[in-house]
Amino acid sequence: MKREDPIALRDITLAYDSLLVLKDVNFQVKRGDIFVIMGGSGSGKSSLMKAMTGLLPPVRGQVFYEGVDFWEAGPATRDAILHKVGVLYQRGALWSSMTLAENIALPLEEFTGLGAEEIRDLVNFKLSLVGLSGFEDAYPAEISGGMIKRAALARAMALDPGILFFDEPSAGLDPVSARLLDELILELKQNLHTTIIVISHDLESIFTIADTAILLDSEERTVIASGKPEDLLRNSEDSRVQKFLTRVQTVFPET
Amino acid sequence: MKAKGYETDGAEPGFVLLDRLGSDRLLARMTGVWKIGVRLPRPENVLKQAEPFPSAGHLSFETSGITSWDTSLVTFLSSFLDRCAMLGIQADTAGLPPGVQRLLQLAGAFRSGHEGEKVHEKVTFLERTGGKALGFFQALFAFLLFVGGAVVALGRLLSFHARFRFSDFMAVLQESGPNALPIIFLISALVGIILAFVGAVQLRMFNAEIYIADVVGISMAREMGPMMTAIVMMGRTGASFAAQLGAMETNEEIDALRTLGIDPMEFLVLPRMIALIIMIPLLTLYSDVIGILSGALTGIGMFGIPASQYYEETKVFLTLNQFGIGLAKSVFFGSIIAASGCFYGMRCGRSASAVGDATTRSVVSGIVFIIVADGTFAVITSVLGI
Ligand SMILES: Nc1ncnc2c1ncn2[C@@H]1O[C@H](COP(=O)(O)OP(=O)(O)O)[C@@H](O)[C@H]1O
Numbered sequence: 198m199k200r201e202d203p204i205a206l207r208d209i210t211l212a213y214d215s216l217l218v219l220k221d222v223n224f225q226v227k228r229g230d231i232f233v234i235m236g237g238s239g240s241g242k243s244s245l246m247k248a249m250t251g252l253l254p255p256v257r258g259q260v261f262y263e264g265v266d267f268w269e270a271g272p273a274t275r276d277a278i279l280h281k282v283g284v285l286y287q288r289g290a291l292w293s294s295m296t297l298a299e300n301i302a303l304p305l306e307e308f309t310g311l312g313a314e315e316i317r318d319l320v321n322f323k324l325s326l327v328g329l330s331g332f333e334d335a336y337p338a339e340i341s342g343g344m345i346k347r348a349a350l351a352r353a354m355a356l357d358p359g360i361l362f363f364d365e366p367s368a369g370l371d372p373v374s375a376r377l378l379d380e381l382i383l384e385l386k387q388n389l390h391t392t393i394i395v396i397s398h399d400l401e402s403i404f405t406i407a408d409t410a411i412l413l414d415s416e417e418r419t420v421i422a423s424g425k426p427e428d429l430l431r432n433s434e435d436s437r438v439q440k441f442l443t444r445v446q447t448v449f450p451e452t
Numbered sequence: 453m454k455a456k457g458y459e460t461d462g463a464e465p466g467f468v469l470l471d472r473l474g475s476d477r478l479l480a481r482m483t484g485v486w487k488i489g490v491r492l493p494r495p496e497n498v499l500k501q502a503e504p505f506p507s508a509g510h511l512s513f514e515t516s517g518i519t520s521w522d523t524s525l526v527t528f529l530s531s532f533l534d535r536c537a538m539l540g541i542q543a544d545t546a547g548l549p550p551g552v553q554r555l556l557q558l559a560g561a562f563r564s565g566h567e568g569e570k571v572h573e574k575v576t577f578l579e580r581t582g583g584k585a586l587g588f589f590q591a592l593f594a595f596l597l598f599v600g601g602a603v604v605a606l607g608r609l610l611s612f613h614a615r616f617r618f619s620d621f622m623a624v625l626q627e628s629g630p631n632a633l634p635i636i637f638l639i640s641a642l643v644g645i646i647l648a649f650v651g652a653v654q655l656r657m658f659n660a661e662i663y664i665a666d667v668v669g670i671s672m673a674r675e676m677g678p679m680m681t682a683i684v685m686m687g688r689t690g691a692s693f694a695a696q697l698g699a700m701e702t703n704e705e706i707d708a709l710r711t712l713g714i715d716p717m718e719f720l721v722l723p724r725m726i727a728l729i730i731m732i733p734l735l736t737l738y739s740d741v742i743g744i745l746s747g748a749l750t751g752i753g754m755f756g757i758p759a760s761q762y763y764e765e766t767k768v769f770l771t772l773n774q775f776g777i778g779l780a781k782s783v784f785f786g787s788i789i790a791a792s793g794c795f796y797g798m799r800c801g802r803s804a805s806a807v808g809d810a811t812t813r814s815v816v817s818g819i820v821f822i823i824v825a826d827g828t829f830a831v832i833t834s835v836l837g838i
């Protein structure tokens with residue numbers, strides 16, 4: 198683990214009460230990389246993200262942000278770290294009682310000293326980045342699933358975070374919207390140099406965007422492979438890895 | 453008996469003949485139509501054909517006699533194969549139609565997944581009782597923690613440290629105040645009329661109809677006003693708090709707040725609790741007035757009590773004290789309603805039925821708490837003699 202790594206996990210073990218979800222997870226993410234966490238439903242991908250975004254304290258192990266032990270740090274440090282982190286949740290998680298503009302403005306209002314004018318300009322700019330100009334005053338219930346994901350991305354980017362988390366960005370989207378989102382993720386990496394952590398089991402997306410990937414397994418409850426997806430596909434002899442990377446994607450809705 | 457099928461009328465229903473080939477080999481010859489709506493054999497009955505079972509036997513299938521099938525064949529086979537496995541009979545599925553083999557594999561794959569690990573143990577009566585009791589205390593403890601958290605958040609608000617959205621607060625104020633007036637009006641007017649009628653029937657026997665004024669006034673101000681308002685508001689606003697917060701929890705909106713470092717207690721719970729606690733005494737007062745007026749109209753209009761007498765009687769007996777007790781209670785009830793609605797909303801799970809469950813629970817326990825609190829008040833006021 199290098200001190201400058203934006204995020205690194207050491208021996209992370211996660212559980213809900215007595216249900217062990219993951220044990221001894223280790224990895225580090227390089228600055229500016231797109232790091233993909235792969236795994237079937239229920240393998241603990243979202244739980245891992247919760248441990249990195251302050252929602253689920255690990256039973257054991259450490260999460261480091263640039264060498265700072267996140268869960269050992271005080272609340273003030275934790276808040277400061279999280280303000281440099283943006284999260285796109287699996288279901289978008291836009292605040293339903295607020296318009297899109299208000300959703301994006303909230304973090305800016307709460308955590309910057311910007312005036313109303315500047316905030317409005319920023320909000321409009323972020324919305325136009327994700328192709329949603331003109332929807333400032335729409336409520337989340339009034340727009341489609343793909344638009345919700347994009348608006349949620351605009352919100353995640355509100356504070357210009359150095360690290361972005363995406364929980365299954367393509368889940369629940371039609372293939373076209375899913376590919377558009379992949380392109381958007383690549384743009385963010387190339388133009389803003391954001392470090393991006395993506396949870397996914399959408400193969401097309403994984404092979405398109407990933408610099409590095411890890412595969413979680415729900416039987417072993419830990420990481421069973423890591424590397425560039427193409428290399429894993431070529432070199433790994435583990436049948437579970439091969440099975441995951443070569444499976445024909447079913448039409449079953451996956452969560 | 454001929455079963456009703458769609459395209460199967462006249463065709464042979466599914467049948468299995470178990471043949472013994474040698475001492476430890478079984479052959480299942482399957483024939484006919486295996487479709488939903490056709491009368492199909494039960495796996496356990498089929499196996500009876502082969503009793504006594506060979507120990508460690510083999511079973512193969514011969515299925516060329518099957519004319520058509522759907523998933524009822526797969527369902528039958530899935531359970532049949534389970535039974536064979538339990539009896540130590542090794543089944544070879546090679547003789548089954550390829551489609552059936554594939555579906556069986558799929559079903560097996562899902563079965564050996566996560567669910568398979570959950571062993572359904574038989575729970576004894578004592579364990580069940582103990583579990584319920586522990587669950588109750590855990591929930592009570594969690595509720596107390598929640599109330600404690602709300603008080604801490606209130607402290608932060610009063611010291612200007614809380615993140616509190618004034619616009620949200622105003623919206624809740626509107627929703628739980630003015631918007632509730634029509635239903636409170638209706639309920640209170642009816643309760644006033646009912647009180648007057650019930651009182652009149654009894655009092656008439658003593659020629660004492662004038663005391664309707666006391667019955668209506670005191671019961672409305674002290675008991676029925678606060679109580680009916682609380683119950684209506686629990687079902688209306690408390691339930692909607694639980695549903696709103698529950699939907700937000702299900703939709704990960706509350707996680708999104710937490711990750712930003714915004715305490716949902718300050719941001720979501722506090723505006724709701726404060727708005728309701730402000731509004732409920734006002735609604736109670738409104739309910740008192742409506743109930744007393746409608747009782748008066750009934751007394752004067754239906755039972756012929758002179759209006760001036762009714763007015764005098766009310767003025768003498770209905771002291772401000774009575775209103776005070778009612779309003780004090782209503783503040784308590786308001787806290788219970790808001791806390792119960794928000795508590796269950798915030799604890800809502802992520803499953804499809806979670807929001808409905810949270811709403812139901814909040815209303816049921818809220819109403820129970822309201823009535824318990826009312827009883828406690830009755831005891832305290834009677835001991836204090838007020
Ligand atoms: N809040 C929770 N309480 C209890 N168990 C949970 C909770 N969230 C997830 N789990 C369990 O943890 C496991 C991993 O879940 P999750 O991290 O959501 O998986 P994934 O995102 O990979 O589908 C699952 O078995 C799930 O049932």
Ligand SMILES: [Mg+2]
Pocket residue numbers: 242243244287364452
């Ligand atoms: Mg998930």
